[in-house]
Amino acid sequence: MNWFRSEVVTVKRVAIAVLIVGGLLLLRLLPTDELRNTLQTWLDDLGFWGPVVFVGLYIVATICFLPGSILTLVAGAIFGLGLGLAVVSIGSTIGAACALLIARYLARAKVEQLAETYPTFQAVDEAISEAGWKVVAMLRLSPAIPFNVQNYLYGLTNIKFWPCVLTSWIAMLPGTFLYVYIGHIADSAVAGEEKPVGQWILLGVGLIATIAVTVYITRLARQKLKSRNREL
Structure with missing residues (x-):
C-alpha cells in the first residue's frame, strides 16, 4: 500500500503560495484596485453579515470542490x-x-465511486x-488525499462525526x-500601505516563521504516516 502517490508536499504548496503572492504584487500594475475595493465595500456594507456571507461562500466552495486557497488569501x-483566520477556519470546518x-x-x-479512484x-x-x-x-497536516476529497471520503469510514x-x-x-x-501581507504591499520599516520586517519575519513551522509540522506528519504505512 503506497500512501504517498498523490501526496501534496508542503514545500510545493508553499511555493505555490509564494507564486500567488508574486501574482498579487504584479496586480498592482493592473487596474484591479476598483474590483478589490468594490468587494470590500460590499462586505463592509453588509456590516455584521459581511463575514457571515463570506463563511457561507467558503462552505459552498468546500462542498463543490472549489479550491479554498484563493478564498483564504482573499480573506487575509x-x-x-x-x-480572516476566524472566517476561513469556520467556513472550512463547517464545509x-x-x-x-x-x-x-x-x-x-457516488462517493464510493470517487473512493475507487484513490488507491x-x-x-x-x-x-x-x-x-x-x-x-x-x-x-x-500532510494530505495523501486532497483536502476537498478527504471531506467526502471520511464519510465512508467508521470514524465518529465530532472527533473527525x-x-x-x-x-x-x-x-x-x-x-x-x-494574503494579508500581499494586500498591504499591493495597496502600497505606508508602514514603518520595522513593521514590514516584523511581518516578513512572522511569515518566514509561519512557513518554517508549517513545513516542520508537515514533515512530522509525513514521518508518522510512513511509520503507520509500514505497520499495515
Missing part, C-alpha cells in the same frame, strides 16, 4: 489576520462537516479503523494561518 487581504454528512447519508454511492483510500480506511482521529490529524470535525479544525489551522498571513 480583506479581513486581516484575526478575523468539511457538511461534505462528511453528505457522503455518509445522502450520496454514499490509498483502503489503507486510509484501515488506519482510521485502528487509530481514528490521529490518522485524520496526520492526513490533514474537531480534529480537522485543529489540524487545518497551521495551513489556514499561513495562507491568511500571505
